[in-house]
Amino acid sequence: MKYDCLIVDDEIELAEATCEYFQVFGITAACVKTSAECLDFLKENQVKVILLDINLENESGFTLCKQLREQMEIPILFISARQSDDDILIALNIGGDDYIKKPYSLSVLLAKVKVILKRFDGFEGKKSATEAIVVDDDARKIYVEGQEVALKNKEYNLFSYLYHNRNKVISKEELFEKIWGDEFFSDGTLNVHIRKIREKIERNPNEPKYIKTVWGIGYMMEL
Incomplete structure (x- = not known):
């Protein structure tokens, strides 16, 4: 299946609420809790943008981001309660496209995702985000x-x-x-x-x- 957005976050209630909010505005979204679930999901589905938390139970979103960057160039937006400049710099330097601090505004997050989607979907004849x-x-x-x-x-x-x-x-x-x-x-x-x-x-x-x-x-x- 094809989705606009995949949310990778172990705060599952927040992730599900974000998915529901996105879908009200026509953005197809799904959510998973762990790195393994994310990698399995991407084997079976196409996604245009990923929202990725840094803390995933006992795992690191940084590690997952590095894995994803070895396989694809899909836009990755970090969403995290971690506020330090060091975390933000690490996220951006390893391939993150943006860093959104929790608690986030759903409307602001939606606007950022729409900008990414418009970049890759808003004109005739262009390719998807996963193409070169x-x-x-x-x-x-x-x-x-x-x-x-x-x-x-x-x-x-x-x-x-x-x-x-x-x-x-x-x-x-x-x-x-x-x-x-x-x-x-x-x-x-x-x-x-x-x-x-x-x-x-x-x-x-x-x-x-x-x-x-x-x-x-x-x-x-x-x-």
Whole structure:
């Protein structure tokens, strides 16, 4: 099954109440109590965002977050009664996307979840949060493995054109025509823009995963 939100919290009454509140506003939600239940749930179901408590009976939400980050790039929002800056920094540094302190306002929590869901569901043709690249042409934003990447105007135009023609080889001539038009350009101009984009989106720009060079012809975004 597909769910908008999974809550991982051993305060089960609070988790169930949060699920019920979300569902009133059209957000499908489920809840589990332990790390093991969370991992089992994710084997059988698809989820767009996870709300994760730090204290899970005798377990740590930090450990679970690290496990999840090894498998997927789904947004994770920590929800915890722990208030220290150290806990917040740990949560964010190990892959958490936000940190909400308990007791939380249901309306504020709902608003934060809606922002995450809108980011991945609010425009035509984009991919889900579990997929590698999302392009929002209306807002001129891109998300790579769940993280927003800032591109300059020409970089965005070039990236977007490759994305919307993904898995097709695009010649340099076509890129010059579509992106630069009548402006002065050279192979060096295109190569520099491709290199800058790779530095921002690739884990190893020297061995690109997404934007591949097709020698003697041009480039291809491979997804």
